[in-house]
Amino acid sequence: MCGVLGILGDFSLITSKDLLLLLTHRGQDASGVLWSEDDRYETVKAMGSPVTLNIPNEQSNMIIGSTRYPTSGRKVSSEADLKTFVGPFNVSGLALTHNGNITNMPAVSSKSYDCDSEFITDRLAFHLEQNNQNLASAFQTLDSEVDGAYSLVGIHQGRLFAYRDPRGFKPLVFGRGEGRTIVASESTVIEMAGVRLERDVYPGELVVFGTDMSMESHAISQNETHSHCFFEYVYFAHPAATMESHLVYDTRFRLGRALASSFLKMGLETPDYVVPVPDTSRPAAQALAEELDVPMREIILKNRYLGRTFIAQNQEERGAMAKCKYIYLADKIRGKSVLVVDDSIVRGTTAKMIVADLKKHGATNVYFAVTCPPQNHACYYGVDIATDKELIASGTSLKGIANYIQADALIYQDMTSLENAIGLKDLCLACLDGEYPTEYARKIRKNIEENGASLDGRDYERSLG
Ligand code: SF4
Numbered sequence: 001m002c003g004v005l006g007i008l009g010d011f012s013l014i015t016s017k018d019l020l021l022l023l024t025h026r027g028q029d030a031s032g033v034l035w036s037e038d039d040r041y042e043t044v045k046a047m048g049s050p051v052t053l054n055i056p057n058e059q060s061n062m063i064i065g066s067t068r069y070p071t072s073g074r075k076v077s078s079e080a081d082l083k084t085f086v087g088p089f090n091v092s093g094l095a096l097t098h099n100g101n102i103t104n105m106p107a108v109s110s111k112s113y114d115c116d117s118e119f120i121t122d123r124l125a126f127h128l129e130q131n132n133q134n135l136a137s138a139f140q141t142l143d144s145e146v147d148g149a150y151s152l153v154g155i156h157q158g159r160l161f162a163y164r165d166p167r168g169f170k171p172l173v174f175g176r177g178e179g180r181t182i183v184a185s186e187s188t189v190i191e192m193a194g195v196r197l198e199r200d201v202y203p204g205e206l207v208v209f210g211t212d213m214s215m216e217s218h219a220i221s222q223n224e225t226h227s228h229c230f231f232e233y234v235y236f237a238h239p240a241a242t243m244e245s246h247l248v249y250d251t252r253f254r255l256g257r258a259l260a261s262s263f264l265k266m267g268l269e270t271p272d273y274v275v276p277v278p279d280t281s282r283p284a285a286q287a288l289a290e291e292l293d294v295p296m297r298e299i300i301l302k303n304r305y306l307g308r309t310f311i312a313q314n315q316e317e318r319g320a321m322a323k324c325k326y327i328y329l330a331d332k333i334r335g336k337s338v339l340v341v342d343d344s345i346v347r348g349t350t351a352k353m354i355v356a357d358l359k360k361h362g363a364t365n366v367y368f369a370v371t372c373p374p375q376n377h378a379c380y381y382g383v384d385i386a387t388d389k390e391l392i393a394s395g396t397s398l399k400g401i402a403n404y405i406q407a408d409a410l411i412y413q414d415m416t417s418l419e420n421a422i423g424l425k426d427l428c429l430a431c432l433d434g435e436y437p438t439e440y441a442r443k444i445r446k447n448i449e450e451n452g453a454s455l456d457g458r459d460y461e462r463s464l465g
Helices: 013-021 079-085 116-130 135-145 187-192 230-236 248-265 282-292 315-323 349-360 398-405 415-422 439-451
Strands: 003-012 030-037 040-047 059-068 089-091 094-102 148-156 159-164 173-177 180-184 196-200 205-209 215-219 273-276 300-302 326-328 337-342 365-370 409-412
Touching: 003 013, 003 094, 003 148, 003 159, 013 030, 013 059, 013 187, 030 079, 030 094, 040 079, 059 094, 059 148, 089 116, 094 116, 116 135, 116 148, 135 205, 135 215, 159 180, 173 187, 173 205, 180 187, 180 205, 187 196, 230 248, 230 415, 248 282, 248 337, 248 365, 248 409, 248 415, 273 282, 282 337, 326 349, 337 349, 349 365, 349 398, 398 409
Parallel strands: 273 337, 337 365, 365 409
Antiparallel strands: 003 059, 003 180, 030 040, 030 059, 089 094, 094 148, 148 159, 159 205, 173 180, 173 196, 205 215, 300 326
């Protein structure tokens, strides 16, 4: 999970940084902006969110940028890491940055790369050279060798291009207007730039934009089935984002309605309040409150100056962040029965802490509802859950999870309701059902079953021979 941005047409570099800030929730390990200036590329990269980027007060006709979330390569720990761990990259006149995760780097190249964005730039530059700089042919060859998720944006021979892998795991949209073309991971960026959202880049489609506002579409690969990451709708994307013509806010509202029906079937006592865990679960909590005819109260408040605990890099860091993540309205909690709504239980750290804190502040009952079904498999496509073992739902029964987090009742979303709420038939649900949609990911699973999980890293970063 990363955020990418591409701009074609005269634009302020400072404003491009502001647009990139709208994608901070997709990654804040490091960030970078590349722009063209007099036939050469200039790049600024920084550790942390885009707010730390030291961008000159200039204009450029072509800009690409990204916010990084490390699913390949380690967390950026020094300025020296920025060069090879953080996009955008440029190789032989090609500039590129991507969102997603490549699962088969060691199988494709014996060269060692610090991250998959660098890998994909290098491979595409190589295929361009082999294909007389023909972008469509180069992507056709790239697709035949690469497995995984890759939504990317780049610059080649004075044009901006966008490409989405054949399964369309990760979102990518574009808009044109006012002499500009904007490509981004989320539609909010395009709206903020004052440009009309045109559409999603289709899975397997290469779109090439010219400075004269021209656009070419090339169908590079046409998979019959797609694999849109369901977790984008549940957690990653901003609620105001529109993906595959679906507003994320509406999906989350429907998820809340479905949870209300599950809650009613359990015959539990009506709570005094429905309480969202900020921020992602707010629309679902609102829907639940309306369906149960119970007030929603925001008695858990977020410490705004912390990042997402989910994208912390280790358990120690995650635990420390979780402890100062929330502030509680103690006076409103004492003596109340509450139904807490969260978007997911990944490792269980945060859920356990919230239940304990609410009880410490005098809650009589804490029910815990989750808009996502139990996640029990690793993701190889852009979420940094390297092994099943990191997930509490892998190997622990629902009763066991309820006991662990000490909730008086645990209400999970069911799979059918999840799929109905999202309303797309082609979803990746691999972290819920273990059905990995790509061939190499299935090979990784088979290798784990036969030889055990990697002991010192991610399974997709080791060579399968
Ligand atoms: S495995 Fe889960 S998180 Fe990863 S891409 Fe598929 S749905 Fe998204």
